[in-house]
Amino acid sequence: MTDAGTFATIKRGLALSPELRPGLGGTIALALVQMGGRVAVPIAVQQGIDHGIRGDGGPDLQYVVGVVAVTFVALMISTLAGYLMTRRLFTVSETALGGLRSRTFRHIHDLSMLHQQSERRGTMVSRVTSDVDQISQFLQTGGVQLLLASGQLLVSTIVMFVYSWQLTIVVLLAFGPSVAIIRLFQKRLASVYAAVRERTGVMLGAVAESVVGALVIRAYGVAGRTEKRLDESISGLRSAQQKALKTSVTSFSSGEIGAGLALAAVVVVGVLIGEDGGLTVGRLTAFLFLVTLFIQPVQIATDMLNEAQNAVAGWRRVLDVLDLSPDVADPDDVGVALPVGPLSVRFDDVSFRYPGGPVVLHDVDLEIPARTKVAVVGETGSGKTTFAKLLTRLMDPAEGEVLLSGTPLTSVRFSSLRSRVVMVPQDGFLFDATVAENIRFAEPSLTDEQLTDAFAELGLKDWLDGLPGGLETPVGERGEALSVGERQLVALVRAYVADPDLLVLDEATSAVDPATEVRLQHALDTVTRGRTTVAIAHRLSTAQAADEVIVVDAGRVVQRGPHTELVQQEGSIYAKLYASWLEQTR
Amino acid sequence: MLGRGLRVLGQAIRTEPRLFTVGVVGSSVFGLLVIANSYVVGYVIGHVVVPAFSSGHAGTGELALIAAVFLGLSALRVASVFGRRLGAGFMQFRLQARYRRAVTSRYLSLPPAWHQRHATGTLLSNANSDVEAAFVPIAPLPFAVGTIVMIIAAVVALFFTDPVLALVGVTLFPALFGLNFVYSRAMSPRQIRAQRMRAKVSAVAHESFDGALVVKTMGREADESRRFGVFVTELRDALISVGRLRGLFDPLMDALPSLGTLAVLLLGAWRLESGAITVTELVTVSFLFTVLAFPVRAIGWVVAELPRSVAGWERVQAVLSATGDLSYGDKTADAEGAAELRFDRVDFRYGDGPLVLRDVSFAVPRGKTVALVGATGSGKSTIASLAVRLMDPVGGQILLDDTELPSLSEAALARAEALVPQIPFIFDDTIRGNITLDRPEISDKSVRWALDLAQAEKFVRNLPQELDTAVGERGTSLSGGQRQRITLARALAGKPRLLVLDDATSAVDPRVEADILAALRGNDAGASILVVAYRRATIALADEVVYLEQGKVVATGTHAELLAGHQGYSDLVTAYEKAERVEA
Structure with missing residues (x-):
């Protein structure tokens, strides 16, 4: 970590946290007043000794009382x-910092799917939790101490200078070696603590594997292998910690040596200068006190340096996230609303590639009339999910344009886009709340009655009634209290109450138990009625029921048309897909 | 709380007595040196500086001696700092490592039923932050013990110097202790509240980013930010309240020793006047108060961390004292070829819950494929787990080739049977490592054979480093279907005699799945197969079907027989077709 990097980070951070600025002057002024108190005592000792105790007319108690008061x-x-x-x-x-957390949280949600996918979930969570915690913890403990220490250093140097400039120079010289050592160690400290963080990550990874994979480890009788890995990572962390501590103590103790040198030098030089050099017994005594005031900040500073570096590193990581531009941006005020009524879709020579990756969708040029039901089929990795993401503007095409009812997607305000175009993702993600709350996610103003009606309209009344708490049934973390199929049911109701004009369904690949499957199909039928629907189909029954099928292969649209037509094109990709699917279900 | 906290500390000391001793000795020496330093300063002022200033000159030898003494004391202090900090730090790290090992080792030996009762997040924090929290007070502990030694020494020294000045110390030190205790007491509930809010903020962020796609597609970013904001505000308030208390305490702690110095100055002047003490003693005592303030804080650090330590320790202990380990027998099962599995009147319940399996009897004959069919919650996965002895039944028995499962050794069991679970688990390793799992008997040839059988050979060949490709944590670089095929290959590579598939190909493309099943049906694997299935094609492949309803076997027979003869069964397996009719 370079100094420039540190200062640049702090500057950037201050610019991005305007809350920090007001009253900063007042805070610093108060800190200086507090510092003044710390040097008051050595001054009192000097005054007390020189004028009170060793006063010309013998000890003058009254004077001492005055000084003390x-x-x-x-x-x-x-x-x-x-x-x-x-x-x-x-x-x-x-x-x-609270503001920083909230802004970063919002920013992460505003980032495009691309960024959200490339960063691991856990890492993004740390941006708004542990990284900010690190800054907060530093400010609350080390930061204040560091601030006071630097103030103390400054004030005690000034007072020392007033008492004796010669001795001040002696003290500064005595601390020269310590400062040099500390500077020398700064880089090494940064690297040993980086090693500790890295080792912590490895250890956490190994522990997570032993917990999440417990069943497999047991079933294959390979506990020994996992135990070895755990052992290595735990020992690895321990030795990294020990190494870091050794480095940090060595750096810290250089301050102690400086203290010894300073005390020795002050006494020797002080006596040599004597009263001819303008010194008194009181002043020399006060000087010894001041030297300890001078030492403390140096020691505190070396101790807090690592914490400070952690905090700055955390801050930098947060700022780096804020620097990522949400490349799929909301046109907001300059944007337009989608035209009223059912939506048609047009892909105008659309190509897509992930940055630095190969093209995954080639020159897709097609039109989907309003109110039609379209199924997109193709093998895993053919590009059909990319198609859905471009259609809902989770990503923007590399080339070409996507238009809804003639309006380019990039010019549509998000508020309009997200209320008219709704996607039901594959895993039907649910929040750890009740069924009702999960559905209100789409439309917060709905009453319980309206929710129950929505279930009834989709033919799911009996399912809802079968839940232990009805609408108020908690669905558990990620909806895990429900089966995969039931989660999809709730996700579907959620999409239904959003009442979109274009519905994009990403069908689940995993098998759903048959009873739920029947319900899902029923509900889907109602949800899609009268809307433009694009389904990313994994089950060809969905394709069979669609008005039109779009077959994607290796990033290109290779076939289009109604199921009955496509299936007759012998040797075609669709005909093959269908044949194998038939074999599966019969 | 204090009592329980001290017991944790006691346990820690008993575990690492040597390092603790090093730390305490270092710290005590440090404290005594600090006192010695004050006396040297006092002596130098009184016996060297004052005469030198009076007479106008000082002996060179004397000055050299003073310099040597200061430097010597400083060198000793450095040595004691090393002892104190390294002793304490190493003790803390060793304890953390030891308990991390102990906790994770329990994880590996506790049965799956125990794992199922505990959330993943909890188990992760037991091994990580709870262990850490339990031993946080260890770092300042030797310093605190050394400080107590130092303070006792200081008070004794004060009494020898001057009983009146000693009174200042006798008043001041208890005040410092008292303030520290009050502070720690007042702080800990605030810290706990802040910690709780941190967990909340983290949970909301986790959930919200997990559901980012839903948030985005529903355009709910602003509402999510508001939801998050509520917790952020509460956390902010909690942290501000922590900070305010600290803001009150810190300046007071700073001020107390200074007040002591002032009192010494006042009393000292009076005592000096009456000739009871000398300048030397006055300087010594006031210097002492200036340097003693800081170490006293170490005691506060220990006290402040105790509640967190106790909470962490108790959670760690809960894992260490958990019971329910499966014990294994010593029988081997080294017959050749496919094995026979028999469930004989098996009952099962999770914990104290209701029976989820009742009187279940069926057999997987040698070399045959048996499908378990039933609605969600009918007990299929439970049977799969029992079949490979991830848990034991509460009634009845399960036999492999006429040997009861509990009498087999762990190694024999792992070699004879392989389970492919519903959710594939991939280790942070290469493809090869994931398949062999370091089982020495599995050659590269077996790995390729297994990949071929699992229809994974082609995609593995296309990976940048083929078998040596690292797949990342949880296999994030692979698709769901690919992960399932790798775990299937893992099972096949060990050439098990019984293969248990728990809905193991659900994420695989139907065409690929058909190929896998054809290969298994052709009995290339040479194993008996117990398969939990939804798809009709999978079910139709089985030689026999066991149909379950609410934990009971209600019918067994071939697919065709059950389809014709059992209403519930035919309703269930034809549901897919009904679904199609509805849509058409």
Whole structure:
């Protein structure tokens, strides 16, 4: 990690968190007042010794009482300032970090499917959780200490300078080697802690495998293999941690050596300079106190450096996500609404490739009239899912244009697009909430009665009544309390209440138990009635029932037409697909 | 809480006594050196500086000695810091590693039934953050113990110096302790609340990003952001309340030792006037208060972390003390060729739940294929798991070639039977590693044979490094159908004598599935097969069908016999066709 990188990150971060700026001056002013309190005591000691205890007329108790009283008041003011400062700092910084979390969360949702797929889920979650936590934790502990330490360093240097410039130079020289060592170690510290993070990742991966794969490990009797892997990753993490600690302690202890050098040098040089050099016993004593005030920040700084680097690294990762441009952007105010009524679809010479990858969809040029039911078929990897994603503008084509009722998709406002075009994805993802809440996801204003009606209209009343809590039945994490088929049922009702004009269905590949299958087909029939429907079909019964079938192979549309026609084209891809499917079901 | 926390610490100390001793010795030496340093400073001011300033000159030898003493003390302090921090750190890391091993080793030996009762996320955090939390107080522990030694030494030294000045210490130290305790007490519920909110924020983010496609296609980004925002705000408030308490405590902790120094100055001037002490002693004592403040905080760090430590420790203990391990016999099952499997009046329930299998009896004859058919929840997957002894029945018995499953050794069982589960699990390894799982008897030739049989040979050949291609965590670079075929090949490669397929080809293209089933039916695998199936083609391949309703076998026979003779069965398997009719 370079210094420039660190400063650039902080600058970028401050620009993106405007909440941090107001009152920053006040916070710093309060911090300086607090610092003043810390040096008050050494000054009091000096004054007390020189004028009170070793005063010309013997110890002057009254003078000491005065000094102590003044210092006491200064100390109280400084403590109060400290409280106000930290209170203010935490409020501002936590508010800013909360804002950062929310903005990043929204930004991740705004990113195109491309980015969402290329980044792993877990990584995106850490952007709004642990990465921000790291910054918060640093600000709350190390950050304040670092701020106060730098202030303390500054103020104590000034006071030392006032007492004796010669001794100040001696102290600074004594700390020269420590500072050099700490700087030298900074790079190594960054790399050893990076190793710890990496090893932590490996360890977590191994643990996850032993938990998620427990059944397979047991069934194949290969616990030994997994145990070995766990052992290696756990030991690996431990040795990385130990190495990092050794490095960090070595760096930390250089501050101790600086302290010893400084104390020795101050006494020796101080005595040599003597009263001729403008020193007094009190001043020299105060100097020894000040040296400890000077040492503390150096030690704290070395200790907090690693935490600071973690925080900056976390901040950078968050900022990097915010820097990704959502390349499928909402035209928003300059966008238009889709024309009223059923939607037709037009693909105008559309090609698609993933960045840096081969073309996965070639020159697709077709039209789907409004209110028709179309099935897209083809083998896994043929490009049919890409077709659906382009149609719903989850991605934009590399070349060509997709138009709905003559309006280019890229010019349509998302608010209009998402309410008129709805996709039912393969896995029918459900949220960990009740059935009702999952359906209201599409249309929050619906009453329970309207929800029940929707189920009834789709012929699912008996299924709903069979649930233990009816509409209020919780569906579990990711809907896992329901079977795969039942999850699709709920997803279908959700699409139905959204009342779209273009419905895109990505059929599930996995088998559904037959009773649910019948219900699904029933419901689908009602949902698709009167709407333009594009189904990515895995079951050819869906294709059979469609008005038209589009056959995709290796990224090209190779056949089009009604099922009855296509199936008669001997030797065609569709005829083969159909023959093998027939064999399966008969 | 304090008592339970101390017991965790005690356990940790008993586990790593040597490292703990190193840490405590280092820390105590450090503390004594800090006190010594104050006395040296006092001595130097009183006996060297004052006379030198009075007389105008000082001996060179004396100055050299002072420099040597300061540097010597400093070197000793460095050594003690190494002892203290490395002792504490190594102790903490070793404990974490030890308990991570213990927890994961329990995971590997606890039965699937136990795993099913616990959420994946919980088990992950047991091994990771709970272990970590349990030993967080270990890091400052030796420092805290050393500090106590230091403070006792300081108070004793103070009494020897001057009983009146010692009173300042006697007042100040308990005040520091008290403040630390009050702070830790007040802090821990706030920290717990913040931690809870962090978990909430994380859960919402997880779910929302998991469902990103639904959020996007329904245009609900703004609503999701609002939902997330509610928890973010609560977390923010929790963290601000943590911060405010810290903001109150930190300046107070800073101020107390300074107040001590001022009190010493005041009392010292009075004692000096009455001739009870010297300048040396005054400087010593006030210096002492300046340097003692920081170590006292270490005690606060330990106390503050105790509640989290106890919570983590108890969750770890729950895993370590979990019971229900399957014990294995020592019989081998080394007969050649396909095996026979028999269920004899088997009953099963999960935990204290109701019976999910009742009086189930059927057999998979040598070399035959038997299909289990039934609606969702009829007990098919349970039978599959029992057949490979992932769990034991509560009544009746399961026999492989007339040997009861529990009397077989673990290795014999794993060699004789192979399960291909519903959801394929792929290890973070190469294709080859995923198929062999380091079973030494599986050659490359067997791997290729198995891939061929599982219809995976072609796609594996097209991978950049073929068998050596790393597939990533959970096989993310493969499609669902490809993952299923790899797990099928894994099962076949071991040449099991009984193959149990639990709806194992559901994500495979129908055409490919047909090829796989044809190969298995041709008995190229040389195994008896028990298959859980939905698709009619799969069912029709079986020599015999066992039809289940609500955990009971209601009919057995060939597919044709059951279709003709059993209403429930024919209703179920013809449902697909009904679905088609509805649509047409």
